[in-house]
Amino acid sequence: MSEQEQTLSLVDVLQEDQELQEEASAVLAGSDAEHCSYPQGYVKRQALYACNTCTPKGGQAAGVCLACSYKCHEGHDLFELYTKRNFRCDCGNGKFADTRCQLFRDKDEVNQLNKYSHNFFGEYCTCRRPYPDPEDQVEDQMIQCVLCEDWLHGRHLGCALPDGAELHEMICQSCMEANDVLWAYVAPPARSAGASPDRAGRKRSHGDEGAPPPPCRLKGLGAGGRPPGAVFWPPGWRSRLCRCRPCQGRLSEAGLSFLPDESDTVLAYERKGEREEAATPARDPLMSALSNLDRVRQLEIIHGYNDMKSELKDFLQTFAAEGKVVTSEDIRDFFERQQSRKRRRADNSFHCA
Numbered sequence: 468m469s470e471q472e473q474t475l476s477l478v479d480v481l482q483e484d485q486e487l488q489e490e491a492s493a494v495l496a497g498s499d500a501e502h503c504s505y506p507q508g509y510v511k512r513q514a515l516y517a518c519n520t521c522t523p524k525g526g527q528a529a530g531v532c533l534a535c536s537y538k539c540h541e542g543h544d545l546f547e548l549y550t551k552r553n554f555r556c557d558c559g560n561g562k563f564a565d566t567r568c569q570l571f572r573d574k575d576e577v578n579q580l581n582k583y584s585h586n587f588f589g590e591y592c593t594c595r596r597p598y599p600d601p602e603d604q605v606e607d608q609m610i611q612c613v614l615c616e617d618w619l620h621g622r623h624l625g626c627a628l629p630d631g632a633e634l635h636e637m638i639c640q641s642c643m644e645a646n647d648v649l650w651a652y653v654a655p656p657a658r659s660a661g662a663s664p665d666r667a668g669r670k671r672s673h674g675d676e677g678a679p680p681p682p683c684r685l686k687g688l689g690a691g692g693r694p695p696g697a698v699f700w701p702p703g704w705r706s707r708l709c710r711c712r713p714c715q716g717r718l719s720e721a722g723l724s725f726l727p728d729e730s731d732t733v734l735a736y737e738r739k740g741e742r743e744e745a746a747t748p749a750r751d752p753l754m755s756a757l758s759n760l761d762r763v764r765q766l767e768i769i770h771g772y773n774d775m776k777s778e779l780k781d782f783l784q785t786f787a788a789e790g791k792v793v794t795s796e797d798i799r800d801f802f803e804r805q806q807s808r809k810r811r812r813a814d815n816s817f818h819c820a
């Protein structure tokens with residue numbers, strides 16, 4: 468039996484349990500765990516991975532879909548890219564020297580429209596550190612820029628985080644600097660504060676305070692200063708962007724046509740997963756517990772699950788047998804115990820004669 472046959476994928480295990488499979492598809496929100504997404508072309512939003520084994524730093528960046536991460540790169544050193552927009556699976560294409568895609572072979576050499584970043588080599592933020600970062604002891608959160616889709620440390624955004632930052636969308640400083648058109652929306656007329664992002668202490672003066680807001684926000688462009696730092700945008704801001712023809716034109720020139728589309732947001736993507744999840748009758752305790760963890764942590768655990776599924780099943784069965792509810796702490800503890808066991812195993816090998 469080859470190693471590949473012995474190693475069941477998460478998908479195989481989940482197939483044993485239809486219910487669990489449906490729940491997992493909600494966690495990975497609509498990304499197909501079985502079929503390579505390549506035939507769908509540039510997918511609006513999908514879970515994405517980069518393979519440090521197949522396409523390491525120093526070479527060309529490449530990204531693979533969820534199904535390929537399981538089937539074609541099992542046991543490889545994968546970077547979680549969370550979700551990215553408008554990406555076509557690269558698995559096995561011209562960027563891969565040895566690996567052939569086992570799910571979909573007939574691929575172009577390159578996907579010209581894919582966008583890549585240092586994330587594809589396991590580096591995040593302007594400080595270009597790995598995540599998780601073994602050398603970083605500072606408690607901080609990673610926030611994804613909705614334009615470049617890089618993940619940035621909260622402390623490296625160059626601005627204070629607004630209350631309820633997790634409900635906002637963030638555009639990083641370099642994206643704000645690169646996209647003039649966005650500044651039209653930063654300090655809208657006082658009468659329509661709805662789309663105003665949180666930018667403490669920043670108010671643009673308007674000559675005509677009593678008049679109704681102008682129909683087009685671009686008329687205010689360039690009227691104020693532009694303090695450095697990221698900008699946080701409140702829930703629903705995209706649907707309130709000006710839709711007049713010149714504005715649409717400027718957004719599309721800047722490659723930002725996706726911005727007024729609420730269904731482009733990560734939130735919409737997650738809700739889609741939740742709707743699919745709600746269609747299933749009973750919630751699995753594992754997935755309920757997972758849903759209380761943040762997304763990056765969830766994805767780490769889903770991948771961890773792949774390696775330790777039998778231990779995890781035993782663990783969950785003890786809860787089921789005792790009729791207890793599994794909490795996210797229980798799940799976290801389980802994975803942390805597994806991790807430290809792994810580390811100890813690695814440490815011990817140094818002392819083996």
Ligand SMILES: [Zn+2]
Pocket residue numbers: 502503504505531532533534535556557558570
């Ligand atoms: Zn694929």
Ligand SMILES: [Zn+2]
Pocket residue numbers: 518519520521522539540543566
């Ligand atoms: Zn690989």
Ligand SMILES: [Zn+2]
Pocket residue numbers: 503534535536539558559567568569570571
């Ligand atoms: Zn593949």
Ligand SMILES: [Zn+2]
Pocket residue numbers: 591592593594595596619620623
């Ligand atoms: Zn950083």
Ligand SMILES: [Zn+2]
Pocket residue numbers: 612613614615616617638639640641642
């Ligand atoms: Zn950015």
Ligand SMILES: [Zn+2]
Pocket residue numbers: 682683684685709710711712713714715
């Ligand atoms: Zn307009």
